[in-house]
Amino acid sequence: EAGVAQSPRYKIIEKRQSVAFWCNPISGHATLYWYQQILGQGPKLLIQFQNNGVVDDSQLPKDRFSAERLKGVDSTLKIQPAKLEDSAVYLCASSSPGTERKTQYFGPGTRLLVL
Amino acid sequence: AQTVTQSQPEMSVQEAETVTLSCTYDTSESNYYLFWYKQPPSRQMILVIRQEAYKQQNATENRFSVNFQKAAKSFSLKISDSQLGDTAMYFCAFMKHNDYKLSFGAGTTVTVRA
Numbered sequence: 001e002a003g004v005a006q007s008p009r010y011k012i013i014e015k016r017q018s019v020a021f022w023c024n025p026i027s028g029h030a031t032l033y034w035y036q037q038i039l040g041q042g043p044k045l046l047i048q049f050q051n052n053g054v055v056d057d058s059q060l061p062k063d064r065f066s067a068e069r070l071k072g073v074d075s076t077l078k079i080q081p082a083k084l085e086d087s088a089v090y091l092c093a094s095s096s097p098g099t100e101r102k103t104q105y106f107g108p109g110t111r112l113l114v115l
Numbered sequence: 116a117q118t119v120t121q122s123q124p125e126m127s128v129q130e131a132e133t134v135t136l137s138c139t140y141d142t143s144e145s146n147y148y149l150f151w152y153k154q155p156p157s158r159q160m161i162l163v164i165r166q167e168a169y170k171q172q173n174a175t176e177n178r179f180s181v182n183f184q185k186a187a188k189s190f191s192l193k194i195s196d197s198q199l200g201d202t203a204m205y206f207c208a209f210m211k212h213n214d215y216k217l218s219f220g221a222g223t224t225v226t227v228r229a
């Protein structure tokens with residue numbers, strides 16, 4: 001089965017610019033997650049979707065970050081305007097509603113550098 | 116919030132030998148899940164092993180096994196017969212039973228030497 005897909009893989013922007021990341025979860029996975037992984041740290045959850053509804057966005061900096069999951073499949077994470085401290089790898093993950101629902105499957109990530 | 120601590124930033128091991136990674140966590144929950152994830156250089160994160168807190172038996176997946184000590188809130192990972200492909204960053208993670216949010220430690224970089 002195909003894994004979690006993310007694009008782009010790399011992005012370099014200047015501060016105050018905007019950027020968007022795309023994620024396509026594993027087919028049939030109802031739950032989708034966006035994580036931010038700063039260099040040398042573990043991933044931190046930004047937002048969790050169940051189908052097309054938001055379950056948890058308590059750690060999302062809502063003044064500059066937004067995310068949507070239209071139709072409950074693909075998702076987009078946007079940063080506008082970007083700051084230097086947003087430089088990180090943005091990971092998308094998905095999980096199944098079945099017996100393995102506690103296991104999250106990760107995509108390859110998008111590495112963002114803000115100059 | 117749950118806190119996951121990995122006290123070893125880096126570890127090095129000779130090929131075919133055994134290495135143990137430590138992880139401790141802080142929680143008031145009685146039922147939860149613990150995970151070890153592997154993140155190879157420039158590659159995606161994959162699940163290595165998972166443990167459910169209500170199960171007393173330690174989980175094992177081929178060369179990977181855990182030592183789960185619930186009272187001590189400790190969850191170490193043992194990699195036996197280390198292979199070059201085991202070189203990666205390893206993350207310990209915690210999830211409450213009635214939740215889907217993963218809390219990660221800072222990670223341990225493991226280097227397997229030929």
